[in-house]
Amino acid sequence: MGFAVFFFIAWLITAIFFAIQKKLSLIENTFIFMLILVISINWSWIIYEGFKFIKITKEPMNYTAFLFFRSVIIPMLLVLQLNLVHQSKTFGSAALITSLSVATLLLLDGLSFYLNITTYKNWHIFYDFLYFAGLHAIAYYLLWLFRKVSYRGVNYS
């Protein structure tokens, strides 16, 4: 059940990403996706496997659902919301998109407990809220930094 649900969500977010008008270039989208993936993998390794604050299922298909959440859903949703934020015309709509994105990740966290994919041992959902909010801020500033380093003052002609 968990595998099918998380696979569908991963597919849906990826499909929405390909369907929308993108404000970031292919290079920028890939760069942000990869760095968020690196952070997501490292965070889950340290929190789940290192400190064991959260227990992951040993059931193979549900474990694969966890891998989809960690390695596809989180980075893909971050890239998707970043494109939508850069399309929004007001600060209010940008804040709303970011809040919805954080809320989606928290809901998926809840779904993960409900489907017995993960179990909190010494953890609280508020810490995940801080992590997801921080991840959004990191994605935003990584893009800003990438554009600053890549394009400022560049004249290759």
Place this chain on the structure above:
Amino acid sequence: MILWEAFDKNEIFILILNIIAYGVLFLLPKKFTRDIVLLFLVWGFTIGIFFDFTIGGGLIDFYLLNDSNKYGLNDICYYLAFAPFGYFFVHFYEVFNINRGTFIWYVTVWALVGLGLHWIFILIDIVNPKNGYQLLYSFPVFLITQTMTVLFYQLVKSKHKVLKNAEQPD
């Protein structure tokens, strides 16, 4: 997190590998635009981390990295060494003017180079296979990742200016 379990041959090799790889990176002629350099450095780094944390740890757990199950600074240095190789792959792709006819050879040679490096990593206990994992199983991983890199690079090249002295694609 730890720094390392014991500072010995594997940590020394990782340090030397990083010095050589980043040294070569800075010495190579600057062919690409800055965004492409950053992109393929991050590409190499991410692919290393993604595969190691997906098949090398967790439930699958095909190998132990360095001397400990704990995540250490030596592991991070190991992954940092992947970044220049992501760049070297596209650099030499351009140097040798690889095309549809030659990319099969190019990917095969790189996959063999990757296998050779992996063999050295096993020899000096950077990678310690377990749960039935064998060196040759890395060959398909290299073939897949490097074929993906070629396809992705061609896609980027069709949409963006990648070389400093090239025309912008339409």
